[in-house]
Amino acid sequence: MNLNTLSERVTPIYILSGFLGSGKTTLLQRMVTYWQEQGLRPAVIMNEIGDVNLEGALIEETVPMTEMLSGCICCTIRGDLSLEISNLIQKESPDVIVIEATGIANPMEILDGVTEAALYMRIDLKSVITVVDARHLLELYEHQQGKTYRLMQEQIRCASYLILNKVDRVSEEEQAKVKEILSRWNEYAPIIPSVRCDVDWVPLFGSDVHHLEHIMNREHEHEESHDHAHHSHDHVMVYTHYFKGPIDSQRFEELVNQLPREVYRAKGVMTFSDTTSRFLFQYAFREADFLKINPQGVVPDVVVFIGEHFSQAALKNALDELEKIG
Numbered sequence: 001m002n003l004n005t006l007s008e009r010v011t012p013i014y015i016l017s018g019f020l021g022s023g024k025t026t027l028l029q030r031m032v033t034y035w036q037e038q039g040l041r042p043a044v045i046m047n048e049i050g051d052v053n054l055e056g057a058l059i060e061e062t063v064p065m066t067e068m069l070s071g072c073i074c075c076t077i078r079g080d081l082s083l084e085i086s087n088l089i090q091k092e093s094p095d096v097i098v099i100e101a102t103g104i105a106n107p108m109e110i111l112d113g114v115t116e117a118a119l120y121m122r123i124d125l126k127s128v129i130t131v132v133d134a135r136h137l138l139e140l141y142e143h144q145q146g147k148t149y150r151l152m153q154e155q156i157r158c159a160s161y162l163i164l165n166k167v168d169r170v171s172e173e174e175q176a177k178v179k180e181i182l183s184r185w186n187e188y189a190p191i192i193p194s195v196r197c198d199v200d201w202v203p204l205f206g207s208d209v210h211h212l213e214h215i216m217n218r219e220h221e222h223e224e225s226h227d228h229a230h231h232s233h234d235h236v237m238v239y240t241h242y243f244k245g246p247i248d249s250q251r252f253e254e255l256v257n258q259l260p261r262e263v264y265r266a267k268g269v270m271t272f273s274d275t276t277s278r279f280l281f282q283y284a285f286r287e288a289d290f291l292k293i294n295p296q297g298v299v300p301d302v303v304v305f306i307g308e309h310f311s312q313a314a315l316k317n318a319l320d321e322l323e324k325i326g
């Protein structure tokens with residue numbers, strides 16, 4: 001692989017979320033095994049509360065693993081997360097990275113850490129997979145209060161896929177009820193029932209199999225899985241757009257003013273065709289801000305959009321149009 005293709009390489013990232021004991025580690029082990037069987041090199045970022053990562057011991061030694069101990073990724077070490085990601089990519093150049101977030105982390109904050117890294121590394125957040133313990137959710141739903149309930153709700157809302165795990169511990173009727181709750185909280189994420197997170201990977205990694213095949217220079221495409229994934233991936237929480245060249249600043253501002261409500265945050269580094277300097281772009285609470293910058297080293301032109309299940313295709317099309325005009 002020459003340097004050029006190396007710098008063009010985009011590392012797919014998955015976030016695994018879910019409440020304590022829901023089955024995240026079980027799922028992580030299965031994901032790692034699946035990718036290894038595909039001939040890929042996965043890497044793992046794990047975060048546990050406490051000083052010893054017991055579960056890390058469950059993952060094979062050949063899998064590069066970064067452990068972030070003594071705290072929850074989202075509260076204490078959010079900045080470090082983006083650093084960990086870039087270190088891992090530089091040192092190990094994995095084909096795919098999985099971040100297992102502690103059961104008490106708020107996934108929105110983890111998304112923030114990941115998108116921070118997207119500003120200086122070519123990464124692509126593929127999906128947030130949330131594991132739900134079927135019985136635990138039913139029990140919490142009965143009471144409908146408390147921090148645990150709200151956090152679980154957050155984790156469910158921001159998922160691109162919901163693994164409804166431990167269905168061996170609920171009746172058919174109960175399973176139907178949990179599914180109904182889940183689809184009310186998150187109408188976009190497909191719900192995949194499982195026992196010990198034993199799921200069919202093709203729908204889950206459809207587009208990524210396609211993507212990873214591309215990395216591996218394989219020729220064939222799996223049309224069916226690609227279509228499926230395209231459909232379910234269109235409504236995303238994060239969209240990262242790498243620009244191929246400078247764009248017109250006024251047209252970009254117009255686009256920003258017309259962003260859908262669901263996009264509530266954006267940030268990036270940009271080069272405009274009608275200005276000389278590069279800019280740090282920030283967008284929050286429907287307000288855009290541009291700051292002249294002179295980045296050190298090689299920093300790509302990229303904007304990360306963060307929100308709640310907005311249409312990635314619509315945004316991508318609009319940005320592609322701007323690029324065509326230049």
Ligand SMILES: Nc1nc2c(ncn2[C@@H]2O[C@H](COP(=O)(O)OP(=O)(O)OP(=O)(O)O)[C@@H](O)[C@H]2O)c(=O)[nH]1
Nearest residue numbers: 019020021022023024025026103165166195196197
């Ligand atoms: N009955 C049943 N038990 C399961 C299932 N999946 C996982 N478990 C068990 O649930 C426990 C927790 O699973 P883990 O995969 O460690 O869950 P986790 O979300 O990583 O847990 P934390 O690291 O504490 O957040 C383990 O004892 C598993 O064996 C399932 O489908 N059914």
